[in-house]
Amino acid sequence: MAGGEGKVVCVTGASGFIASCLIETLLRRGYTVKATVRNVADPNKVNHLKAMEGAKERLRLFQADLMVDASFDAAVDGCDGVFHTASPVVFDNIKDPQTELIEPAVNGTPNVLRSCLRSSSVKRVVLTSSLAAVVVNRKGLDGNAIADETWQSEPGFCEETQAWYCLSKTLAEEAAWNFAKSHGIDLVVINPGLVIGRCLQPILNVTFEEFLHIITQGTSPIAAIGVVILVDVKDVVQAHILAFENPSANGRYCLASASLYISEVREIIQQLYPTFTLPPCVENDRLNGNALQISKEKVKSLGVDFVPIEQSIKETIEFLKERNMLVIP
Structure with a gap:
């Protein structure tokens, strides 16, 4: 990948899991980063960003809110590109889907794009969507299916299954494409x-809470189609940067290292940690045959080289152990 010396980019939702790792890599590659958070005075949101190598020289923090029109203007102004990662992430215990998830995601994305439109310097926007906007449909229930970039999650099916996070990502991406094309x-x-x-x-964010749930409970609210689709954050960061730096990058890129039933994830963990006793799975999750697979063809053409899933799972578990979130002998 080419270096980022002399290039200025904006990263929204900078305190988040993907965004933080993305900013660290961008700084290491020489980019100047203008990063947005909802509260620049919150140490839990900004201290880990300020501590990054190169942050003192090439990181600027801006306060912005998805629901406040034009609040991203200052951060976007003068940037060559924008990485829009900001979006609410809530998987369960949702009381008001419209207020908690859908409105910030769907209204916030065009808000950021309007700021990009007002800045003549922005050449490309890379949006962090989700496979939640791709695979949550009736086709995904077929155990032998292979999803690719042409798939779309069905809003009606998301509502029917109360997959509110999936609905928010589906509608937000649709709003982004409509605005961008217009x-x-x-x-x-x-x-x-x-x-x-x-x-x-x-x-720790809710992503890790869900991964812990898979390990300790044998269930997961996010397995709406019976499978868990995993990808390493290093692959996600690489894909974002390649999508910005490669002039031929276009459309959507599905990103999955492995698509596994919960029981298969736990089998890998058991192989990695044979002395760790996992509680049994709640149900037989392989009744529909093979887990829904995700095509890697397009994203590999972009240059993404996936971290092996066993390595990703091991690094995640070791990280959780370091944070005292998980005890494994």
Whole structure:
């Protein structure tokens, strides 16, 4: 990948899991980064960013809110590109889907794109979407199916299954494409599965809570189609940067290292940690045959070389052990 010396980019939702790792890599590659958070005075949101190598010289923090029009203008102004990662992430215990998830995601994305439109310097926008916007449909229930970038999650099916996070990502991506096509914005979308690996944030996010749930309970609210689709954060960061730096990058890129039933994830863990006793799975999750697979063809053409899933799972578990979230002998 080419270096980023002399290039200025904006990263929204900078305190998040993907965004923090993305910023660290961008700084290491020589980029100047203008990063947005909802509260620049919150040490849990910004201290880990300020501590990064190169941050003192090439990181600027801006306060912005998805629900506040034009609040991203200052951060986006003068940037060559924008990585829009900011979006609420809530998987369960959702009381008001419209307020908690859908409105910030769906209204916030065009808000950021309007700021990009007002800045003549922005050449490309890379949007962090999700496989939640791809695979949550009736086709995904077929155990022998292979999903690719042409797939779309069905809003009606998301509502029927109360997959509110999936609905928010589906509607937000649709809003982004509609806005980009109407206003001539060069938009590339990254659609990762459940992101695992090492986290830079001081407070663990809900992604790790769900991964812990798989390990300790044998169930997961995110397995809406019976499978867990995993990808390493290093692969996600690589895909974002390649999508920005490669002029031929276009459309969507599905990003999955492995698509596994919960029981298969736990089998890998058992092989890695044979002395660790896992509680039994709640149900037989392989009744539908093979787990839904995700095509890697397009994203590999971009240059992404996936971390082996066993390595990703091991690094995630070791990280959780270091944070005292998991005890494994």
